[in-house]
Amino acid sequence: MVHIREQAIDQAMDDWASFIAQGAKQDPSTPIALVGLISHGDILAQRLIKRLAEQNCQARYGALDITLYRDDLSMQSIKPALRSTYLPFSTDGMKLILIDDVVYTGRTIRAALNAIFDYGRPAKVELHCLAERQGRELPIQPNFSAFRVTDEGADGVTVQLSEIDEQDSISY
Amino acid sequence: MTKRFIKNATWAADGSQIDILLEGSSNMSDGLGGSMPVSGSISPTGQNAPPADAEIIDATNQFILPALVDMHAKVSQPGKSSSLAIKLASEAARQGGIGSMLVMPTKSHSFDNHADLDSFRDAVKEQSCIHMCPAGHISIGGKGEQQAPYDTLAARGVRILSDAEHSPSNLLMLQRAMRYIAELGLCMAIRGDVAALSHMGSMHHSETSYKLGLHGIPACAEEIGIETLIRLAKDTKAKLHIQTVSTAEGVRILQRAGDSVSAEVALHHLIFSHEDIADYDTSFKTQPPLRDKSDREALLAAIKEGSIDCIVSDHTPCAPFAKKQDFHTAPQGMLGLDTFLPAIYSKLIKTDKLSWAEVIRACSSRPAEILYGHEAHDFIRPLILFNPNVSRSIEASDLPSRCLNSPFLGAELLGEVSFL
């Protein structure tokens, strides 16, 4: 079992925010929104927005619940609880950065892309994640990943964030 | 002549131990009252030795009692020929311990003319394994408009008149009919009902009817009907038998009326209440409807103290298809014959609600008196042996009626009847 601890995650968040800020500088006319995938992605998006503000880079915050777009809903007899999607702005012409904790099969991202396009027509969509894991089932690649984990273990990757869990950690 | 010696049996009426020597066997009766080729002698256990040529039957822990007499059954079945329906009903009755019954007129057994009575008697002779006598119609076709030909019916042996589930609403017609039959010595068997108050409903007006969203039938619809019938009978001096009393207030009305009126209760009203309808179980849709538990207790007490004379099956076979409809649309009625004595034993005797003596009075002696007069012969009531040690979970194949509207389907009942 490998553990990535708080300090390493904190460092990675700084790098992540810088990566976004740099992108923003290259295309200053397109407004940016960080859209976190519920749950964990939305918390990461909030952290990033705080760091970006310190670097004088403005980004709007959104949170997306992709449950209704999942491709395995009809196979579940107990339906997952729905959360509120929070997109208090028009996404038309914006650069949307989807924030997720772990990118693995790519199915969640497929659902998120379908969901986000039901809210409008963004100029550009990027995918950023905290941890990228092998095992893609769809042709989807993140534009940024803070960590690359190469686990073969059966337990998968667990991300904890102190806002809703006990601590910050990535375990695999 | 075969001889059978039954030893160590319990005489149900008083619990004494007896032996019985029987000669001949009872399997058939003829339609309107012929003799049964059985004769026998009863003695205290051990008093007489069995004859050498007798078959010995050990009846330890089994009960012997006279066969039951049911004053209220319908035998016709939609989609089945009259003779088949008679055969099935008689087999069901026999399984339920019933040796003789009064058959209510129905659409297919319209007992308002001599031809139908004759063909019914012929069919019973050929098909029935128990004694069946018909109740004549009060009105032509049971429509409540024109009196049936009472002299003709009486000449064919009819002693009881009834329009089955219909209580005549034309009181003038009924009053004149009562006056007429009073002089013929016939008896009217009628259910108390004011149709204007009851016709919209499909179950007892109660918490359950509120819960299920079904129109309720108020108890007073029956009670006003009973009161009206009793007044008319007093006025006309006609003999009156109140059918299927189902409410506590109905019992009090009967108590006030005294001995001039006889009355019956359907077995299901002594066992079930409206809660048993549960989730629209159409097998529990009856007429009158299943009432409150408090009514049930009052009816049991009335049987004990005699203000209600008889327990009847109110047997009503319904086509399985018809009972699969929704509760409001489904027809009323449940099977009663097939499980009659096992149900009485399991639900009333075993639970100490009624004694064997009370059951024999209400299900055999009193109905025999009402139906056949005080000279009721033994041939009407052959002896039956009841083995309470057999337990059976009732399945469709246990119902000779070949219908499914039994309240006991899937339930466990004790007891098995054999005719001696």
Next chain:
Amino acid sequence: MKPIKDLLTIGALSDADILSILDNAIAMKEIFTKSVKKVPVLKGKSVLTLFYEPSTRTRSSFEVAADRLSADITTFSVSTSSVVKGESVQDTIDTLMSMKMDYIIVRHKNSGIPGIIAKHSKAAVINAGDGSHAHPSQAFLDAFTIREKFGEVAGKRIIIIGDILHSRVARSTSLILKRLGAEVAYMGPGPLVPPTAHTGITRFTNWEQAFAWQPDVLYMLRVQNERMDAPFFPAGDYHKAFGVTTERLERIAGENLVIMHPGPVNRGVELCDEAMDYSNSLINTQVENGIAARMSILYHLSPQTKNHD
């Protein structure tokens, strides 16, 4: 929580089911504000509306709900004149089985019919109103509306006014509100209020008692003349005795009470004209929330149609 196939009555649901349907209705309502007002939850699933009783509102509410979940909707028209008493339901069930539907939404004038269809069907059956028995989707939209207005249902006082006897709405809505901790009272003409002592629902006979109870919501029921076989109360007195009259509306407005009604309103019977424009009337919100509640119900149920045979 166990998966459930059908929605027939409120009584058959667990607390977890009720809360889950109410919670998810919030997210369902948010879909209405998107530029694309659809989600692919029921893509490729077939929904049948089977209404034996005329109803424009409930039927279209269910159809919009199914449509927003991307289901395919079939309308099975049952002309009431051709319905041979009773027979049709059995025959229709056979027909429905052959159609391999995933969801069947039924309304019928006889209590218990949706239960019969549910028993014989692998499809998820939703009771859209049966006789005087139950109307669970209405109960959900009412509870959802009260929750949205007040934040929570518990502790609120709701008085249901009118023809309780024939009302499946009164039965289902009172059940769900009580389950959620509200206090419920009934008021109506004597012959139209059934015995309810066992349900713990208070009975009032006039407006003075009703006002004195300090209710939060006045829930007006439709006077359903079509369900009455014979007159139940003196003609012409209803509005004066039990309706929201112009004078009563002033007091209602003064006390800031909420008015609800399942629709359609008989103007001048349950409500005076002015009450239709009353600022604290939630009647239109109920219609909008009906769609969200019904989407949430469709989402919650689990048809057993994966292996149709």
